[in-house]
Each structure stands twice: as structure tokens, then as C-alpha cells.
Amino acid sequence: xxxxxxxxxxxxxxxxxxxxxxxxxxxxxxxxxxxxxxxxxxxxxxxxxxxxxxxxxxxxxxxxxxxxxxxxxxxxxxxxxxxxxxxxxxxxxxxxxxxxxxxxxxxxxxxxxxxxxxxxxxxxxxxxxxxxxxxxxxxxxxxxxxxxxxxxxxxxxxxxxxxxxxxxxxxxxxxxxxxxxxxxxxxxxxxxxxxxxxxxxxxxxxxxxxxxxxxxxxxxxxxxxxxxxxxxxxxxxxxxxxxxxxxxxxxxxxxxxxxxxxxxxxxxxxxxxxxxxxxxxxxxxxxxxxxxxxxxxxxxxxxxxxxxxxxxxxxxxxxxxxxxxxxxxxxxxxxxxxxxxxxxxxxxxxxxxxxxxxxxxxxxxxxxxxxxxxxxxxxxxxxxxxxxxxxxxxxxxxxxxxxxxxxxxxxxxxxxxxxxxxxxxxxxxxxxxxxxxxxxxxxxxxxxxxxxxxxxxxxxxxxxxxxxxxxxxxxxxxxxxxxxxxxxxxxxxxxxxxxxxxxxxxxxxxxxxxxxxxxxxxxxxxxxxxxxxxxxxxxx
Amino acid sequence: xxxxxxxxxxxxxxxxxxxxxxxxxxxxxxxxxxxxxxxxxxxxxxxxxxxxxxxxxxxxxxxxxxxxxxxxxxxxxxxxxxxxxxxxxxxxxxxxxxxxxxxxxxxxxxxxxxxxxxxxxxxxxxxxxxxxxxxxxxxxxxxxxxxxxxxxxxxxxxxxxxxxxxxxxxxxxxxxxxxxxxxxxxxxxxxxxxxxxxxxxxxxxxxxxxxxxxxxxxxxxxxxxxxxxxxxxxxxxxxxxxxxxxxxxxxxxxxxxxxxxxxxxxxxxxxxxxxxxxxxxxxxxxxxxxxxxxxxxxxxxxxxxxxxxxxxxxx
Numbered sequence: 095x096x097x098x099x100x101x102x103x104x105x106x107x108x109x110x111x112x113x114x115x116x117x118x119x120x121x122x123x124x125x126x127x128x129x130x131x132x133x134x135x136x137x138x139x140x141x142x143x144x145x146x147x148x149x150x151x152x153x154x155x156x157x158x159x160x161x162x163x164x165x166x167x168x169x170x171x172x173x174x175x176x177x178x179x180x181x182x183x184x185x186x187x188x189x190x191x192x193x194x195x196x197x198x199x200x201x202x203x204x205x206x207x208x209x210x211x212x213x214x215x216x217x218x219x220x221x222x223x224x225x226x227x228x229x230x231x232x233x234x235x236x237x238x239x240x241x242x243x244x245x246x247x248x249x250x251x252x253x254x255x256x257x258x259x260x261x262x263x264x265x266x267x268x269x270x271x272x273x274x275x276x277x278x279x280x281x282x283x284x285x286x287x288x289x290x291x292x293x294x295x296x297x298x299x300x301x302x303x304x305x306x307x308x309x310x311x312x313x314x315x316x317x318x319x320x321x322x323x324x325x326x327x328x329x330x331x332x333x334x335x336x337x338x339x340x341x342x343x344x345x346x347x348x349x350x351x352x353x354x355x356x357x358x359x360x361x362x363x364x365x366x367x368x369x370x371x372x373x374x375x376x377x378x379x380x381x382x383x384x385x386x387x388x389x390x391x392x393x394x395x396x397x398x399x400x401x402x403x404x405x406x407x408x409x410x411x412x413x414x415x416x417x418x419x420x421x422x423x424x425x426x427x428x429x430x431x432x433x434x435x436x437x438x439x440x441x442x443x444x445x446x447x448x449x450x451x452x453x454x455x456x457x458x459x460x461x462x463x464x465x466x467x468x469x470x471x472x473x474x475x476x477x478x479x480x481x482x483x484x485x486x487x488x489x490x491x492x493x494x495x496x497x498x499x500x501x502x503x504x505x506x507x508x509x510x511x512x513x514x515x516x517x518x519x520x521x522x523x524x525x526x527x528x529x530x531x532x533x534x535x536x537x538x539x540x541x542x543x544x545x546x547x548x549x550x551x552x553x554x555x556x557x558x559x560x561x562x563x564x565x566x567x568x569x570x571x572x573x574x575x576x577x578x579x580x581x582x583x584x585x586x587x588x589x590x591x592x593x594x595x596x597x598x599x600x601x602x603x604x605x606x607x608x609x610x611x612x613x614x615x616x617x618x619x620x621x622x623x624x625x626x627x628x629x630x631x632x633x634x
Numbered sequence: 635x636x637x638x639x640x641x642x643x644x645x646x647x648x649x650x651x652x653x654x655x656x657x658x659x660x661x662x663x664x665x666x667x668x669x670x671x672x673x674x675x676x677x678x679x680x681x682x683x684x685x686x687x688x689x690x691x692x693x694x695x696x697x698x699x700x701x702x703x704x705x706x707x708x709x710x711x712x713x714x715x716x717x718x719x720x721x722x723x724x725x726x727x728x729x730x731x732x733x734x735x736x737x738x739x740x741x742x743x744x745x746x747x748x749x750x751x752x753x754x755x756x757x758x759x760x761x762x763x764x765x766x767x768x769x770x771x772x773x774x775x776x777x778x779x780x781x782x783x784x785x786x787x788x789x790x791x792x793x794x795x796x797x798x799x800x801x802x803x804x805x806x807x808x809x810x811x812x813x814x815x816x817x818x819x820x821x822x823x824x825x826x827x828x829x830x831x832x833x834x835x836x837x838x839x840x841x842x843x844x845x846x847x848x849x850x851x852x853x854x855x856x857x858x859x860x861x862x863x864x865x866x867x868x869x870x871x872x873x874x875x876x877x878x879x880x881x882x883x884x885x886x887x888x889x890x891x892x893x894x895x896x897x898x899x900x901x902x903x904x905x906x907x908x909x910x911x912x913x914x915x916x917x918x919x920x921x922x923x924x925x926x927x928x929x930x931x932x933x934x935x936x937x938x939x940x941x942x943x944x945x946x947x948x949x
Binding site: 163164167233234235239241242245246328329330335336369370371372373374375376377378399400401402405408409412413416417419420423424426427428430431433434435436437438439440448451452455456459460462463465466467468469470471472474475476540541543544545546547548549550594622623624625626627 | 652653656657660663664667668671672674675678679682683684686690691692693694695696697698699702703706707710711714715717718720721722723724725726727728729777778779781783785786788789790791792794795796797799812814815816817818819820821822823824825827
């Protein structure tokens with residue numbers, strides 16, 4: 095356990111050894127598939143981020159400057175659609191999930207490797223169709239509300255079909271993971287010896303399998319309405335304009351937990367490893383992931399309190415919404431309790447994990463204003479909402495993803511990242527993020543609606559602050575990615591277990607060989623046996 | 635409080651202060667948990683930090699604590715229920731009909747707000763109301779979904795094509811207030827703004843008189859509705875004096891509880907009357923045959939609103 099400074103022999107023999115297009119395009123190796131997802135999703139993160147910088151630049155002034163309103167509407171739609179469907183939903187499950195689920199449960203691959211490759215190809219096909227829609231880019235917002243999306247002259251049909259394929263990929267990946275976790279665990283790895291990342295991924299996969307078909311179906315209905323004129327949603331044809339919103343949020347609310355649960359799983363691995371303490375309240379964290387996944391299906395109507403839905407329905411949805419907050423709170427308290435009396439090393443993965451907790455608390459608490467009926471009426475559809483979901487999605491999921499990337503980079507690539515670069519990227523991103531998004535809470539409280547290409551001049555000062563913040567944020571992200579690329583080329587070779595973790599991926603070389611384990615390990619304990627068991631009453 | 639830069643204290647409209655009170659209540663709870671969690675997070679991270687390169691210190695093997703975990707399940711749950719309850723109570727106030735409210739028809743189109751007052755006056759992108767008098771907005775859209783948002787009033791409601799939604803307002807302070815479109819509706823969404831001008835009652839009356847003199851002979855909405863009611867042939871089947879004909883009488887129809895043939899009961903509000911005109915066989919009143927033709931093609935949005943306004947006068 096203590097001589098890991100020796101470079102791992104994996105660097106020359108790992109899964110990355112084979113070269114050439116075919117070795118990637120037709121691989122069945124979950125690690126290679128994970129890496130391809132990682133590259134594809136992060137490409138869209140960078141493109142979506144670039145669009146965000148342009149959006150903020152436009153909002154520097156309240157009037158018609160820099161670009162037309164239509165161009166602005168297209169840009170925020172593209173920013174949202176790319177970030178949600180092509181980055182944040184698949185980013186952790188498909189990339190880190192694919193790479194690490196088999197490694198963490200002691201398996202040689204996922205249950206259905208060919209299906210896994212097929213999912214990847216579906217995803218890439220979906221991307222091609224989605225990108226093709228850019229020939230006539232859509233301007234409906236990423237929520238595609240009808241009747242506007244049914245009437246819009248832009249390429250809504252192409253984008254819907256592209257996202258349908260992406261959704262198919264997501265369903266099959268979820269299915270694959272569920273079967274993998276049920277059937278492929280190493281000897282002795284009982285459910286309560288599974289790493290919490292696996293619990294998080296399990297809950298995530300269940301949501302993917304159950305919720306994604308609904309959005310796929312909804313896209314098909316939308317396309318049918320656009321092409322064949324079937325009146326599902328258009329009241330002029332006897333349809334119901336609110337039906338689309340119900341369908342859309344029936345998927346898109348649970349999918350919020352597809353975004354956040356894997357990140358929570360990553361945090362649950364990093365906090366004990368870097369505190370050298372067992373995770374506090376293992377079962378509570380595991381079950382709260384399942385509880386979030388379950389309750390998450392019952393709260394979609396909280397997106398619709400002012401949509402014209404009945405008051406009675408709004409009341410029920412609000413009540414249920416508050417019950418998602420309880421398991422979320424449990425996790426946060428448990429992570430903080432894990433830190434207590436630890437021996438904490440603030441390496442880059444840990445800094446990101448702590449940043450996740452810090453920002454996600456703000457995102458979670460501000461959600462209470464949106465869950466409560468009276469205050470939601472005022473702040474929904476304003477910048478308050480924009481700030482809230484960026485604190486949960488970027489402050490939460492993306493920070494969790496960054497934590498995971500820094501944590502597992504040595505395992506995936508066999509190289510160590512530069513900690514100084516990582517530190518500079520970190521403080522720029524955290525500062526830039528807060529300067530960008532915190533003013534939006536105040537703008538929303540003051541009543542500035544979201545999706546406004548032009549806005550009343552009284553909102554300009556805080557918009558200037560937010561725009562300047564976006565530059566700092568962009569610079570930090572740039573430095574982080576430069577650090578990744580530099581380390582790939584010239585980073586020092588990574589040992590097998592740079593962070594002294596106890597999960598199974600650290601028992602194999604960095605990067606791991608094809609098929610991961612020469613011999614399937616036998617598990618005799620849970621993966622959080624850090625610290626020393628004390629005699630009762632023996633305080634310090 | 636939702637507008638921290640303009641904490642005027644005086645309520646702009648009925649219940650807007652109540653919304654702010656809920657906001658402050660939640661903010662207080664959030665503030666407590668923010669300081670508690672972030673404080674412990676940062677304190678522990680610094681207090682138990684280990685220097686780079688140092689070997690890890692001995693740490694205790696703590697895997698949980700039933701009492702502590704029970705506390706942080708039960709206490710937040712109770713507070714969350716309190717937040718829900720408070721938000722619910724004020725929400726119901728926001729949505730409760732105000733008796734005696736004057737009715738204003740609001741029709742949203744890409745990217746214009748149209749307002750029509752009971753006496754037939756119309757205005758575009760400007761809504762004038764007298765202070766201290768309750769108002770009911772009966773709202774619909776001609777194309778896509780819009781949202782009517784008055785930040786100072788803490789009120790917001792979407793407008794849907796082919797359906798009515800409502801807002802009740804009671805202005806309490808004179809002045810000029812912003813109305814925004816809050817639901818994305820297309821290219822001109824961000825310029826779809828209107829002004830709410832709340833005037834002292836005497837001034838408002840003088841303005842109304844002036845407007846009426848500008849357009850002598852203007853029909854009120856209900857008068858227009860009466861004319862449409864008669865020219866569309868409605869009296870052939872529906873009496874207005876209580877005698878049942880081929881169809882049910884319309885005497886006192888508005889607000890009445892209606893028994894349907896399928897056993898349901900329904901309250902006759904604007905939405906019910908509108909659907910009964912557009913799709914009469916959706917709701918068939920008990921004891922009558924589904925023989926009424928649709929008026930969807932002959933009565934436009936404004937006409938429907940007028941006929942409904944007339945029916946409300948049949949008490």
C-alpha cells in the first residue's frame with residue numbers, strides 16, 4: 095500500500111496500446127468506449143461554453159447590439175440543448191460510468207459489450223443528425239414548448255430525431271449498467287460492499303431506462319404534429335398545449351437526477367479517500383440515491399406552477415417536491431460529517447469535491463424558493479431560475495465531473511496532472527462561476543425574465559458583472575483543459591494508486607490492461623476501511 | 635424583499651407583501667443552513683488539513699451515528715413542511731377570486747399585449763387601472779404560449795391559445811409598473827413588454843370619460859355579446875328567463891354548478907362556457923341531447939369573450 099511512487103507498468107501495456115481507427119471504432123472494451131464518450135461530450139462542453147460566452151457578451155448592453163434577437167434566441171437554444179443533451183446527461187454516466195463501473199465492481203467488462211458499442215454508435219449518429227440541424231438552427235429554447243416548436247420554421251424535426259437517437263443510446267447504456275451491476279460483481283462484493291459511485295450509477299441507470307422512453311415518444315409526437323399535422327398539442331387542431339409540458343417534464347425532471355446522482359457518487363468516493371476516514375452513513379447515502387430517483391418521478395409539475403395547470407395539482411406537486419430535499423440534505427450532512435476528525439489532503443480531486451459541496455448547497459437551498467408555491471410565482475422564468483439551475487448543474491454536476499476527472503485521470507491515462515496548473519484553474523473557475531451566476535439571483539428577484547435578448551436598462555449593472563465573470567470562468571476552464579492535454583503528452587507517469595484509495599480500480603495498473611483484472615478479485619470488506627477502530631470510551 | 639435594491643416597504647398590490655414575507659421566511663431558514671453547512675465544511679477542511687507530503691495522521695473509524703442522522707432527517711423535514719405550508723397559504727391567496735372584480739380581457743399575440751375593458755375600450759401594451767379596485771384578468775393567446783408577469787405585484791401566469799387563464803389583482807399603490815412576457819414566445823419575446831399605470835380613482839374616472847368621448851357609440855363587451863347572441867340564433871334553443879327549451883336556460887348560468895349526463899358536475903366558469911361554444915358535445919347537460927352545433931368557425935376569440943360577458947349579465 096505504501097510504495098506506489100513506482101511508475102505503473104500499465105503505461106506501456108495498458109488498454110491504450112493498440113493503435114489505429116479500427117481498434118477504436120470496433121472495440122468492445124468499456125474503457126475505450128468510455129474514453130470516446132469522454133472526448134465527444136467534452137467537445138460539446140467546450141462548444142456550449144463558447145456559445146455561453148457569446149450570450150454573455152450580447153447581454154453586456156441592454157439594447158440591440160452585436161447580434162439580432164433571432165441570433166440570440168438561436169444561441170441560447172443551442173447552448174441549452176448541447177449542454178443538456180450532448181454534455182451533462184451523458185458526460186458522467188457514459189464516460190466515467192463506462193470506464194469505472196466494471197473496474198469498481200471487479201469485472202472484466204460490462205454485461206453486454208457489443209450493445210455498449212452499439213450505444214456509442216447511436217450516440218454518434220444522434221450527434222451527426224443534431225449537428226445537421228444547425229443548417230437551420232432552431233430557436234425554440236431547449237424546452238421545445240409547443241405550440242411554438244410545432245410552428246417554428248427552424249429544423250425542429252431534425253433536432254428531435256437526433257435527440258431521439260441520443261435518447262436510445264442513453265436507454266441502452268442504462269440497461270447495460272443495471273445488468274452489469276446485478277450480475278458482474280466480484281466474489282464477495284455484496285450490495286453493501288459496493289462503492290457508492292456504483293449505487294449512484296445504479297439509481298441513475300434506473301431513471302434512464304424508465305424516463306427516457308417518454309421523451310423519445312414526445313419527440314416522435316412533435317415530429318408527427320409538424321410533418322403530418324396531427325393535433326396532439328395544437329389547440330387549433332383539438333390538441334392540448336399543456337400536454338407537451340407534462341410529457342417534457344416527466345422526462346426532464348427525473349433526468350435532472352441523471353445529471354446529479356453520478357456526481358454525488360463521485361463525491362462519495364473522493365471525500366473518504368482524501369480524508370482517510372470511512373464514509374459517514376453509507377446506507378443512508380446509498381438509499382437516498384434510490385429515494386431521489388424514485389421521488390424524482392413524482393415532482394415534474396413543479397416546473398408548471400404558472401403554466402395554467404390547476405391550483406390543486408400545483409399544491410400536490412409542491413408538497414412532493416420538498417421531499418426530494420430531504421435525501422439531498424442527508425447526503426450533504428454525511429459528507430461533511432465524514433470530514434470530521436479526518437486527515438485531509440487538499441489535492442486537486444478533493445478541492446473539486448469540496449467545491450461541489452459548497453456550490454451545490456447554494457443551488458439546493460435556492461431551490462426552496464422555487465419549490466414553495468408563492469415565491470415560485472415571482473421567481474420562475476426569471477434569472478433566479480437560471481442562477482439556481484446553473485448552481486446545481488454546473489456548480490454541482492460539472493464540479494463533480496471535474497473532481498472525477500482529476501481523481502481518475504491518472505488511472506485513465508497513466509499520467510499525473512500538474513497540481514499547480516490544476517490549482518490555478520480551480521480558483522479562476524470558482525471565482526468566475528460565482529461572479530457570473532450569483533448576480534443572476536438578484537436580477538431574478540428584481541424581475542428580469544430569462545431568455546431576453548434585450549432587457550430594461552435598469553438591469554444593466556449586474557449584467558456587466560455577470561459578463562465579466564464569464565470571462566474569468568472561461569479562462570479557468572481553458573487552463574484546466576490545457577493541463578489535461580499537457581499531462582497527456584508529458585505528465586509524469588502515474589503509480590497504480592496515487593491517492594491510496596481502497597476501491598478495486600486502484601489494484602490494477604494505470605492505465606488498466608485490456609480486461610482489467612488478470613484474476614477476478616475476491617472482496618472481503620467494504621471499500622471505506624480507512625482509519626483505526628477505537629476502543630469504546632478511548633477519546634483521543 | 636425579492637427586490638433587494640428597492641425595499642420600499644409599501645405593498646404594490648394585494649398579497650405582494652405576503653409573498654415577500656414567505657421569501658424572507660425561506661431566506662432565514664436558508665441563511666441558517668448555509669452558515670451551518672458551509673461553516674462546518676470550511677472549518678473541517680482547514681482544521682483537519684494535512685500538509686502536502688505528510689503521512690496521514692491516525693483517524694477514527696466512525697461509520698455513522700443514528701441520533702445525529704435522525705436529527706438531520708427529522709428537523710429539515712419539519713422545516714420543509716413549514717415552508718411548503720406557508721408558500722401554499724399565500725399561493726391560495728394569490729389565486730383566490732376577488733369579489734366584485736372588474737373584468738379585463740387580455741389577449742396576447744406575438745409580440746403585443748391587447749387589453750379590453752368591459753365598456754369596450756381597447757388598449758395596446760398599456761393597462762390602466764384605478765387604485766384600490768379589484769380586477770380580474772381573463773387571459774388568452776392567439777398563437778403561442780405567453781406569460782404575463784408583473785414583478786412588483788409578484789404575480790405571473792401563462793396565457794395559452796384556446797384556453798382561459800386568470801389573474802386577480804388589487805392595486806394598492808399608484809404608479810407605473812412593468813409588465814413582461816415571461817414565457818419565451820419567439821424572436822420578439824424580449825420586447826413584448828407593456829406598462830401598468832395605476833391611477834387615483836378620480837383621475838381614472840376622468841380618463842375613462844375622456845376615452846369614451848373620443849369614441850362615442852362604443853359598444854360595451856356585454857352589448858356586443860348580446861348582439862352576437864341574438865344574431866347567432868342562440869335564443870332559439872336557450873331561454874334567458876329560466877324556461878327550459880331544447881337546450882338548458884342560460885338564466886344565472888355563470889357560476890352555476892352544472893350536472894352533466896356522464897355524472898360529472900362542473901362549475902360554469904369562462905373556460906366551461908368557451909368550451910361549450912367551441913365543442914358543445916364535450917359537456918352535455920343532464921336531461922338534454924347532444925345536438926348543439928359548434929360555433930368555433932363563426933365566433934372569433936373576441937366574439938367568444940363578448941358572448942361569455944353577456945351570459946354573465948343573465949342573472
